[in-house]
Amino acid sequence: MSISGKKILIAVSGGIAAYKTHFLIRDFVKKGADVQVIMTPDAEQFVTKLSLSTLSKKPVYSDFYGDNGTWNSHVELALWADIMMIAPCTANTLSKMVHGMCDNLVIATYMSAKCPVFIAPAMDLDMYIHPSTKKNLKLAEDFGHIIIPAESGELASGLIGQGRMAEPETIYTAVENYFTGNIPAKSLEGKTVLITAGPTYEAIDPVRFIGNHSSGKMGFSLAEEASKRGAKVILISGPSAQVLKDSNVELYKVTSAREMLAKVFEFYDKIDIGIASAAVADYAPKEVAKEKIKKNDDNLTIELVKNPDILKIMGEKKTHQFLVGFALETQNEEENAKGKLEKKNLDMIVLNSLRDEGAGFKNDTNKIKIFTKTEKKEFNLKSKGDVARDILNFVESQLLK
Structure with missing residues (x-):
């Protein structure tokens, strides 16, 4: 018709x-x-x-x-x-x-x-x-x-x-x-999906921070695609300039790794799928200066302490959730990704390499490999919207098993 x-x-x-x-x-x-x-x-x-x-x-x-x-x-x-x-x-x-x-x-x-x-x-x-x-x-x-x-x-x-x-x-x-009749199936209807996105910023003083170049584009694309498929979507984002295009997605803004951890576990028990695409800072300053640090000396030493590993904690506390992690690597990519899959008790991990042109932070495109404990699937360079569809298609295929 x-x-x-x-x-x-x-x-x-x-x-x-x-x-x-x-x-x-x-x-x-x-x-x-x-x-x-x-x-x-x-x-x-x-x-x-x-x-x-x-x-x-x-x-x-x-x-x-x-x-x-x-x-x-x-x-x-x-x-x-x-x-x-x-x-x-x-x-x-x-x-x-x-x-x-x-x-x-x-x-x-x-x-x-x-x-x-x-x-x-x-x-x-x-x-x-x-x-x-x-x-x-x-x-x-x-x-x-x-x-x-x-x-x-x-x-x-x-x-x-x-x-x-x-x-x-x-x-x-x-x-x-x-x-x-060409209406996309609501394949995730009835599911609750939690997605983390963007970087975290760890304060040094009131004006400076430790962070990374993550834009949040991948996480926002995943949130919008999951919502299109009928899921209830909770998106927890670190500082990002991305604009959410889907008003049905619940967006929560955080700054630091500890704030992201706390927000994740407000919802974790009630979700069906967790996708941790955020680039969480591994370390934070041990002490945050109350006033702006003045440029007096040639050298500045900041003692760093390890941040909580949000994804590892999610894996440890996993009961029924299908848990997806991300690995951005520059060397020994597959070996490191598979190690992360095992150590953090993940169901699936998405690997991208900074050595692949057009992949990684800030780009509108990405090139990924997906691993489970028994499978590996490679994809060509695509827009992050298309990559989000590939990732969720793979998630759905695993849920049907």
Whole structure:
């Protein structure tokens, strides 16, 4: 089945991203879909009924009553549609949807809909990451609605981050996939996955620290991929500039190895899969100076003490968890990775070498080998998104054994 002949009801709410809806309507109509547009009163501040009706080739409704006293039946609109798409969906409209605050034609139509509902949120960065928005998106997903996550980029406020409505091509593809049945299986539904990511910083004084070059890209990619597969995902990240693109992932920020250890064991007993991709500092200063250390001497000696080995402790306390570790090596790679697999009581370890061009810290790509106690699998250089899929595919294959 294709989009041709499908009846698509598009609801536009009052956000700056409403201009993108023109391109979405055009794409649906070009592919033979029958498109009906409705809008909230506030949406008329951003786009006109004339432009939307010209593209959809139908009248556009924003009120319960027409100019000639006729009733624009929200019931008929809802029952007519094969799918309903709210794009853009503002924080205000989302809140009204999930809490049943029915004060306009869009919400009344939504509450009468029997068809699948797609939601393309769009709002400013701080609004998108606010706990109330995350909760409302989760509620909408629990209702069975299909969320098309906001994307990252420059926002109308001038901030840069997640909140931009997905591009029309992305939304179109999501709808096309729905009608063709090409929907990714929720293969990790019912599972809880804990992932550590990024570096840790160990303070020397109030302004200096010991750290490493880890960006967190691999861990964030793993978190987003696990969430796509239906898992409940807990992401514990050291200092990282990465932007989380999936609002369903629970993100916890920490700084030091000891903070990461404490946060991991807040959840460890309740998780099914643990993936330790963080580059945890092995050592920390024995004492942290209370004031900035002045540059007085030619040499500075700092006594270091060993940090807790988070992954080793996870392995020691493992009961039912499937535990995945990472090894970044520069020599004797396979031997060291296999040793770590055994010593830390892991089920699986992912090896990458700094000698492989394009692999390791900060890169958008990675080249990995995966080991269990009985298996070895090698992969070519790929994007970290693709590497995340390879890793989780391998995890799933082990869980089925």
